[in-house]
Amino acid sequence: MNKEDxxxxxxxxxxxxxxxxxxxxxxVEGWDDKKMIQKLGFEGKIFMSAEKTVEDLVEDVSRGSERTAVLTDFDSHGEEASKEISRELDKEIDVIRSxxxxxxxxxxxxxxxxxxxIRPLFDDKEEKFVEAAMDQLFFNP
Incomplete structure (x- = not known):
């Protein structure tokens, strides 16, 4: 890994x-995002917004959380999703926008x-082999 990374x-x-x-x-949006947030050291609950309606997501999050951060992507789609999710969640729990x-x-x-x-920041050749083996084991029976 180089110094900048x-x-x-x-x-x-x-x-x-x-x-x-x-x-x-x-x-976060999806599984890869969840894995990256975990690799960065977050140990709390991580909810995924992909393939859920905003209503279902709000219900899940409000049942399992009191204070949340919406870290959907920072492209136009992710920004729009963040606004919508935050607006609806504000009715139930604290959304920490900062x-x-x-x-x-x-x-x-x-x-x-x-x-x-941020995946390249964690690229480790040995880890890639382990992840590939685990994916094969769990997702390709």
Missing amino acids: YIEKNQLENVIQEIEKTVDSII ARQKFGAQLTSTDRRAVED
Whole structure:
């Protein structure tokens, strides 16, 4: 890993540590996003918005959380999803918008727009083989 990637990874981990102090859950779009947030060190609940209606997502999150951050992607689709999800969640629980701002500022500072775009910061050849084996085991019976 080069120096710039190491610094970027460390900065993202620090932002996630800060966020974890203020929320008990995070909302992301999909499975890859969830894995990346976990790799950054978040240990709370992570809800995925993909393939769910906003109503179902709000119901799930409000049952399992009191304070959440919406970390959908930082492209136009992700921004729109964040606004809609946040608007509906505000009726039920606290949505910590500053967490999205902090994470987004750090993520986009290196021209990344999607949470899964940080995957190269974790690329480890051995880990790729392990993940491929696990995917094969669990998703291709």
